[in-house]
Amino acid sequence: MTDRPPIDPDETVDLLQELVRIPSPYFEEREIAAFVHDWLDERGLNPAYHHVSEPEITGYEGDNVLARLEGSDPDAPTLLLDAHVDTVRPVEDWEEDPCSGRIEDGRLYGQGACDMKGGLAAVMVAFEALAERDLAGDVLLAAVVDEEGPYGLGTDRLVRDGYADDCDAAIVTEPGPVLARGEIENPALVLGARGRFLYDVTVRGEAAHGSQPERGVNAVVDAGRVADALAGIDVGSHPKLGEGSVCPLLLEGGSQTLSVPERARLMVDRHVVVGETEADARADAEEAIAALDLDSEVEVGFREAPSPDVRYGPYVTDEDHPLVTALRSATRSVAGVDPAIGYFESVGDFNYLGDRADLPTVILGPDGENVHAAGEFVYTDEVVEVAEVVVAAATDFLG
Ligand SMILES: [Zn+2]
Structure with missing residues (x-):
């Protein structure tokens, strides 16, 4: 009935x-x-x-x-x-x-x-x-x-x-x-x-003549290594929500001329489960990047938002x-x-x-x-x- x-x-x-x-x-x-x-x-x-x-x-x-x-x-x-x-x-x-x-x-x-x-x-x-x-x-x-x-x-x-x-x-x-x-x-x-957090990773290397790459620090090469490391982060899991995930979405940067590229940028999607905060997502990324011991300077930043509480927890x-x-x-x-x-x-x-x-x-x-x-x-x-x-x-x- x-x-x-x-x-x-x-x-x-x-x-x-x-x-x-x-x-x-x-x-x-x-x-x-x-x-x-x-x-x-x-x-x-x-x-x-x-x-x-x-x-x-x-x-x-x-x-x-x-x-x-x-x-x-x-x-x-x-x-x-x-x-x-x-x-x-x-x-x-x-x-x-x-x-x-x-x-x-x-x-x-x-x-x-x-x-x-x-x-x-x-x-x-x-x-x-x-x-x-x-x-x-x-x-x-x-x-x-x-x-x-x-x-x-x-x-x-x-x-x-x-x-x-x-x-x-x-x-x-x-x-x-x-x-x-x-x-x-x-x-x-x-x-x-x-939940979902989107963050940017900026990679600053050091320019040199492109015929002598060993004299510079290649931001594009380092950004590739960062993307690979972030994709392999050990994410959290939850009995109902399953696993978190990390997906590098965009990688841009480089040089049009014969120079060792000094800048690159990555945009990364991180899906999280209950118990993981924006601060955790940042700490995970920073830890994975530090472990690479790169010569580039690497910085993690969260996207611009209308206010800090505009986030998908x-x-x-x-x-x-x-x-x-x-x-x-x-x-x-x-x-x-x-x-x-x-x-x-x-x-x-x-x-x-x-x-x-x-x-x-x-x-x-x-x-x-x-x-x-x-x-x-x-x-x-x-x-x-x-x-x-x-x-x-x-x-x-x-x-
Ligand atoms: Zn809808």
């Missing part, structure tokens, strides 16, 4: 199609934010724009859209529903309009269909359905900008302006199993994610948290099965909520394929199912 909350599948899929038809690569979300705002406004759900400004590095100006359902009991918990409205920039390999929203065999195609306009449509219709219920706790819906950009500025601003402070837990409807480690399938709850949500319990029983009642439990390999806005804001955070979202690639699609029945699970779990969790 299943007990399905009142989500209209046609309305949900129509909404998803409209969202996919609005191009919204990160930093260009004005049109889709207005659409989400007006959709909520037409239903009497009192949306408000929440300005996001980052003048220093990106020059970005945009708006999240927020809406709140006030519960009857100020002591009851508050649940945050967070979904990003932006997508990656459409890739070139699409053989059709990346904003087509074409539906075939239960799949809806488009850039961002799975990541994460499916999840956005699901929380919008779930929020509309929750507005019809008498809940003790509050629901805060946050349709945020710039998740796919370099700093996740929309959710960063949400956290920075204190919106997470009065929340007790968060649901993020990012695509689920497709981005999780291991083989899991929907229905699934993703209860944590690794790792987190794990307790499997016994009341929201997880509510989501488990909602999944059983809607889908008739227990959800799989998984963890993410990479990072997103959920790290800001789960780590920075210290909110118990659960990811559950409709699955699809080709995320961030040509031919991206989402399964429409999973979009509807996620909306139903969110309504049932929120009703249970908020009392």
Whole structure:
């Protein structure tokens, strides 16, 4: 027996199609934010724009859209529903309009269909359905900008302006199993994610005539040795999140003339698990570099960020948290099965909520394929199912 909350599948899929038809690569979300705002406004759900400004590095100006359902009991918990409205920039390999929203065999195609306009449509219709219920706790819906950009500025601003402070837990409807480690399938709850730090290594050698390399210190040669050493760092592991990882992403430098190159630069990705900090990542890198005993001067630096707390730390949500319990029983009642439990390999806005804001955070979202690639699609029945699970779990969790 299943007990399905009142989500209209046609309305949900129509909404998803409209969202996919609005191009919204990160930093260009004005049109889709207005659409989400007006959709909520037409239903009497009192949306408000929440300005996001980052003048220093990106020059970005945009708006999240927020809406709140006030519960009857100020002591009851508050649940945050967070979904990003932006997508990656459409890739070139699409053989059709990346904003087509074409539906075939239960799949809806488009850039961002799975990541994460499916999840956005699901929380919008779930929020509309929750507005019809008498809940003790509050629901805060946050349709945020710039998740796919370099700093996740929309959710960063949400956290920075204190919106997470009065929340007790968060649901993020990012695509689920497709981005999780291991083989899991929907229905699934993703209860944590690794963290990620990006750092630069600058290598300064000493120039000399290129015909006499022994008279200089070759920064390119040393940078290659550094890349090799960093890739071999002994990283941490965690019972749920698995192993950390190190991946040198970029190596540049050198000389166009016949000179021993005096400068090179490496950019390195480090994924970490719970228990590893930015300071640990730096110490590991510095130790590996020191062990090489190079003649070049080598320095490790972390990338420029809008502020020092803009970082993707790792987190794990307790499997016994009341929201997880509510989501488990909602999944059983809607889908008739227990959800799989998984963890993410990479990072997103959920790290800001789960780590920075210290909110118990659960990811559950409709699955699809080709995320961030040509031919991206989402399964429409999973979009509807996620909306139903969110309504049932929120009703249970908020009392
Ligand atoms: Zn996403």
